[in-house]
Amino acid sequence: MANAYVKRVMIDTGSSADILYFDAFQRLGLTDLDLTPLTSTLTGFTGDSISPMGTTTIPVTFGGEPRSKTLLVSFMVVKLPSAYNAIIGRPTLNRLRAVVSTYHRVLKFPTRVGVDEVRSDPRESRDLTATMLFKRPRTEPFSAMPPGPEENTRDTHSAERVLELSLDPNRPDKLVKVGSELAENQQVQMIDFLWKNDDVFAWTPNDIPGVDPEIAQHYLNISPDARPVKQRPRKFAPDRQKAIEDEVTRLLDAQLIEEVKYPTWLSNVVLVKKANGNWWMCVDYTDLNRACLKDCYPLPRID
Known part of the structure; x- marks a missing residue:
């Protein structure tokens, strides 16, 4: 959500609204200026009603590359204590064309390159249960950037180092990265290839000439x-x-x-x-x- 990896999101097929709790709203770096006033009220299954603080629209990415889908979701922001950070309801699930299995704790949805799935974290589920039942302190629900599809199984300390290479002496900002663990002859071949094809890189919007309308139009x-x-x-x-x-x-x-x-x-x-x-x-x-x-x-x- 908004370039942050948010945990403890409830998938609720019975909710007719998408909810973002105010604590998560603040942790995402959003302010009152990001709120649009709202006059309607929310009614829970107990019959109690609450007036939301407003609505905010943020991009939400489901899944990981290459099978991921990003939607602009309009959340109702409410100021209530909750063990969850957000609730994804029917409006977004329908747009996502998602299928939810509570037994398997998985959400599946179609993408342009196949079907992707999002599974709940068993540890987070246990912590959430403990928080709701025994009022234990919450663990940190956010991380700075979304993890990659293999982050849970990859040793982050063994990431390959890269070499930065300038393709134009007059433009030191034109940098590309080459893996440092390549063999010496492979590095030479790669650098020579990049230098010969430096014209295919777009460094600024001015470097993108577009497509001739005679070829294709949208x-x-x-x-x-x-x-x-x-x-x-x-x-x-x-x-x-x-x-x-x-x-x-x-x-x-x-x-x-x-x-x-x-x-x-x-x-x-x-x-x-x-x-x-x-x-x-x-x-x-x-x-x-x-x-x-x-x-x-x-x-x-x-x-």
Whole structure:
């Protein structure tokens, strides 16, 4: 969630909402500026109602590469004590097209390259049970970065060292990494190959010329019955506003985007902090995606 590996997430097929608890909301580095006001209330199975603090939209990645899927999830943020950090309910499970087995403690979902699965951690399950039943102190529920698919079985101290190589003496920032454990002749061959093909690397958006429209074009398959949606503008803190302006200026200078004068559809941007402290800018295309017809056969067809 938002570039952090979050433990103790409850998969609840009986919940009609996705919930993020305020303690986890703060640990993710989010503030009140990331909240959108909400007037509705939440009602539990006991009949008790609570007013959420608001909603926040963040990217959530399920599974590990190469079989992973990332969704922008709108969580209701509630300020209640809980042994969990978040609850994933039916809205996201349906979008994920997930199948849940509580007996096997596994969640399976389709991706572009096959079916992936997410299994619960037995140790976390035991700690969670102890927390709920015996009120033991909680263990740290976050780590800085998501673990790789083999992190649990790999010795992190035996990671291979790499050599940084500059491909352009005039551009010291153009660095590539070569494994240091390669044989000497393999290193020479690899470095020579990289130098000969340095033009295929894209270091800035200006290095990406794009695809000629005569070769391929992409279009949005919007339903003719869909009505345009203009999302209500969101307010950002000064540092986030500057990050948005810098990113938009960079994309404009690279001619990857252009300003339009017909704001039929308007979607807000969503900022997520990277591990290096920089901001990652996304666009909330929830309304636009909802209006697009689903194509179960995306491959070219011959009529």
